[in-house]
Amino acid sequence: MTLREKEILSLIRANPMISQQEIARLLGITRSSVAVHISNLIKKGYVKGKGYVLNEENYVTVIGGANVDIQGFSLDKLKLNDSNPGKVKVSAGGVGRNIAENLSRLGIKTKLITAVGDDLYGEKISNECRIAGIDIDHCLVLKSMPSSTYLSVLDENGDMKVAISDMDTIDYLNIDFLKTKSLIIENSSAIVIDTNLSLEVIEYLLSNFKHKIFFVDTVSTTKARKVKELIGYFHTIKPNIYETEELTGVKITSDHDLEVAAEVFLKKGLRRVFITLGERGVFYKDELTKKFVKPPAVKVVNATGAGDAFMAGLVYSYINDLNLDDTIQFSMYASEMALSHENTINPNISVDSIYNKMRSE
The missing domain is CATH 3.40.1190.20 (Ribokinase)
Incomplete structure (x- = not known):
């Protein structure tokens, strides 16, 4: 957290309903600068968002x-070194x-x-x-x-038989x-x-x-x-x-x-x-x-x-x-x-x- 962000967070803690204009006046900076700093505080998790409510929720x-x-499901008994009929699913x-x-x-x-x-x-x-x-x-x-990818082949019982993990x-x-x-x-x-x-x-x-x-x-x-x-x-x-x-x-x-x-x-x-x-x-x-x-x-x-x-x-x-x-x-x-x-x-x-x-x- 930057020094300016600390100053703004301190003002918000003292008065959660304080306006950006008031923060700008107290710190001698522009309102647009205050908006940028508050946006950064939200991204970093110090502030929840609208109303400047501090983030204290359980999580x-x-x-x-x-x-x-990328998962391949074999419909029949899995045969190595061969093409197997089945289904392929792609998911997160x-x-x-x-x-x-x-x-x-x-x-x-x-x-x-x-x-x-x-x-x-x-x-x-x-x-x-x-x-x-x-x-x-x-x-x-x-x-x-590129995003990480996990490629796996499952046998007819749903058990993974081989996989390649690119992480x-x-x-x-x-x-x-x-x-x-x-x-x-x-x-x-x-x-x-x-x-x-x-x-x-x-x-x-x-x-x-x-x-x-x-x-x-x-x-x-x-x-x-x-x-x-x-x-x-x-x-x-x-x-x-x-x-x-x-x-x-x-x-x-x-x-x-x-x-x-x-x-x-x-x-x-x-x-x-x-x-x-x-x-x-x-x-x-x-x-x-x-x-x-x-x-x-x-x-x-x-x-x-x-x-x-x-x-x-x-x-x-x-x-x-x-x-x-x-x-x-x-x-x-x-x-x-x-x-x-x-x-x-x-x-x-x-x-x-x-x-x-x-x-x-």
């Missing part, structure tokens, strides 16, 4: 990847963006900080975010850069840019990050906002390595078995190994550990409780977005102070809704739809 900030998903995706959309559809005010290119894919990502109710005013739009655009989401979003991050009720972010950015966020609640989506075993030495800064983590092995150094071949690995997480400072086990469900552990929870029965149509929906369920549950059992059930049924729809994000997901499923099964 979650998601910082992570956004891309266009990315771990961070997907979590943000699920949160927004669950009624949580959500701000997304990501990087997109100034291209057709970037426009598609932005439009789909707006339609879903995500606040994207604080995203980085890169001129002359270089997220590397431009650097510390200097995030410094301009400090107030947005600081005022968040919770912060969700994914490991598509660079190690330097993750370290910056955790060290400068260490008093905040952080949820981390580990994305993959390779990308999870970035946070191996930073685990203790997080409140909640949701890895699968392979990511858990990578982060803890514990080879998991039994239920006992899961407990040992979870204890490694907790000793490093994590508060809650949800290890996803696919068809077996979830293993949960904190300082007082440990439990296995089986998932609801579901016909898998598309497994791509299940983890993103589960994470959104965890964040929703935290914001709404749900107890442990309800947290796990709510998150599992959010994941079940994702699994049962061909889109990565089930457009029908909502708090009511999840509770209806929980009551009926």
